[in-house]
Amino acid sequence: MNLKAITLILFSLCTLALSAQEEPIQEEIQLFNGEVSLPGTLSIPAKSKKPPLLIFIHGSGNIDRNGGQGPAMPLTYLKELADALNKRGIATYRYDKRTFSIENLKK
Numbered sequence: 001m002n003l004k005a006i007t008l009i010l011f012s013l014c015t016l017a018l019s020a021q022e023e024p025i026q027e028e029i030q031l032f033n034g035e036v037s038l039p040g041t042l043s044i045p046a047k048s049k050k051p052p053l054l055i056f057i058h059g060s061g062n063i064d065r066n067g068g069q070g071p072a073m074p075l076t077y078l079k080e081l082a083d084a085l086n087k088r089g090i091a092t093y094r095y096d097k098r099t100f101s102i103e104n105l106k107k
Contacts, residue, residue: 022046024086031095040095041065045086054085056094065094 024043031038045051056065056078063069067078082092 024083029093038095039065040093041082042091042093043082043086044091045089048089048091051089051091053091053093056082056092058097062097064096 024045027042027044029040029042031040061069063078065078067075069075078094082094085092
């Protein structure tokens with residue numbers, strides 16, 4: 001067997017191993033404090049019993065749990081980061097800021 005064939009086989013095996021990983025368990029959660037509610041998403045790695053939890057705390061700006069700023073800026077960098085952390089065994093919680101509202105953006 002030549003080096004190219006071995007490289008191709010190793011690459012294929014690595015790709016299969018990565019694609020076989022289980023999807024994280026995602027749950028929509030609504031936190032309440034008096035009249036204030038904070039919707040968010042909890043993502044837990046499928047095979048972890050007690051994973052560490054990372055909570056995304058947003059800075060300034062009107063962003064949603066995925067990092068987007070409404071229809072004009074539908075970014076997903078926070079979701080992509082959460083997915084990458086889940087693959088490494090870290091649970092994440094990300095939420096919509098109280099100032100974020102699709103209804104407010106439509107007005």
